[in-house]
Amino acid sequence: MAVNLFEGNVKNIWHGAALFAAGAAAGECALYGQVGLSAIAVGAGNSIINQGFTNGWSNIDWGQVGISGTMSLITSAIGGQIGGYFAKPLGVLTSNIPNTVLRNVAYYSLCNSSAGFILGTGFSLINGNEGGIGGALKSGLESAGMGLVTGAISGFGSGIQEQRLQKTLSIQYDINKIQPEDIARQVLTSPETPFGSGTNSVYIGRDANGNVRYVGITERNPQLRFNEHLNSGAERSNLRFDVVNGTGALSRIQARIIEQRLINIYGLGKNGGQLYNKINSISPDNWYKYGIIQ
Structure with missing residues (x-):
C-alpha cells in the first residue's frame, strides 16, 4: 500500500484496502518461509488490483499479471542477494x-x-x-x-x-508465559540474522506442567526427531514436543540463533536453568554477531 501511495496509484480507500490486504497476505507467506510465493503475491496481486480499479475487473490483462508476478520473484531474489551484501556494513553503521x-x-x-x-x-x-x-x-x-x-x-x-x-x-517471573513464536519472529526480522532458507525446524519439549524443558533443531521430519527423544530413555523422553510456528524452512544458522535465544531465556540446567539441554547451540563468544540477548 505504501509503495502505491508513493507512486500515486491509489484511487480510493477501497483500492488502498485491497493493496493492504495483498501486502498482508504476502507478509504471512514470508513469515512462514514461502518467500518466493510472497514475492509473486506482491507482483501479481498489485497488477490485478491496480488493473481492476483502473480499467475494470472484466478488463484484466492476465498476461501482464503473470509478467508482474515473475518480475517480482526475480527482483526479490536479486534484492535478497544485494541486501545480504549490505547487511553487515549497514548493521555496523547503525549499531550505535x-x-x-x-x-x-x-x-x-x-x-x-x-x-x-x-x-x-x-x-x-x-x-x-x-x-x-x-x-x-x-x-x-x-x-x-x-x-x-x-x-x-x-x-x-x-x-x-x-x-x-x-x-x-x-520480567523474569513471566518466563513460562513467553511465546517461542515471538522469539522466532523477532530473530527472523533482526538485521543481525543472516538471510537464507532450508529445511530446519526449531522445536520445544514441555513437561506435564507445561514448562519448557528442552529446545532443539532438526533438518529432518520433526516427528522422526521427536520419536528419537521419546525412545531415548533420558529425561526428555517424558516431554511433549512441538515445532515452533514460523520455523520449518530455515537455514541452519537461523535455526541455531532461535535455539540459542530460547536456551538463554529458559537456561541450561547446569547453570541453574530449567532445560535438560547440556550445551549452547552457539558459543557465547559469537552471540554478539547475531544480536543474541544474554
Missing part, C-alpha cells in the same frame, strides 16, 4: 543508535533504498530505456525512494516488536 525503533528504521531504510537504487538502475539499463545513464539513474533514485519508504515502515514495525520482546524478557 541507542533507540531500538530508530536503529531498525535507519537500517531497513538504508538497506532497502540501496537495493532499490541498484535494481532500478540496472533494470533501466537492461531495458534500454530512453535517457541513457541519466534516465537509468533517475529510475534508480525512484526505486531508492520506494525502498526508503518500505524500509522505514518495516523498521518501525520490527523495532516496536523488538522493544516489546525485550520488555517481556526483562
Whole structure:
C-alpha cells in the first residue's frame, strides 16, 4: 500500500484496502518461509488490483499479471542477494543508535533504498530505456525512494516488536508465559540474522506442567526427531514436543540463533536453568554477531 501511495496509484480507500490486504497476505507467506510465493503475491496481486480499479475487473490483462508476478520473484531474489551484501556494513553503521525503533528504521531504510537504487538502475539499463545513464539513474533514485519508504515502515514495525520482546524478557517471573513464536519472529526480522532458507525446524519439549524443558533443531521430519527423544530413555523422553510456528524452512544458522535465544531465556540446567539441554547451540563468544540477548 505504501509503495502505491508513493507512486500515486491509489484511487480510493477501497483500492488502498485491497493493496493492504495483498501486502498482508504476502507478509504471512514470508513469515512462514514461502518467500518466493510472497514475492509473486506482491507482483501479481498489485497488477490485478491496480488493473481492476483502473480499467475494470472484466478488463484484466492476465498476461501482464503473470509478467508482474515473475518480475517480482526475480527482483526479490536479486534484492535478497544485494541486501545480504549490505547487511553487515549497514548493521555496523547503525549499531550505535541507542533507540531500538530508530536503529531498525535507519537500517531497513538504508538497506532497502540501496537495493532499490541498484535494481532500478540496472533494470533501466537492461531495458534500454530512453535517457541513457541519466534516465537509468533517475529510475534508480525512484526505486531508492520506494525502498526508503518500505524500509522505514518495516523498521518501525520490527523495532516496536523488538522493544516489546525485550520488555517481556526483562520480567523474569513471566518466563513460562513467553511465546517461542515471538522469539522466532523477532530473530527472523533482526538485521543481525543472516538471510537464507532450508529445511530446519526449531522445536520445544514441555513437561506435564507445561514448562519448557528442552529446545532443539532438526533438518529432518520433526516427528522422526521427536520419536528419537521419546525412545531415548533420558529425561526428555517424558516431554511433549512441538515445532515452533514460523520455523520449518530455515537455514541452519537461523535455526541455531532461535535455539540459542530460547536456551538463554529458559537456561541450561547446569547453570541453574530449567532445560535438560547440556550445551549452547552457539558459543557465547559469537552471540554478539547475531544480536543474541544474554
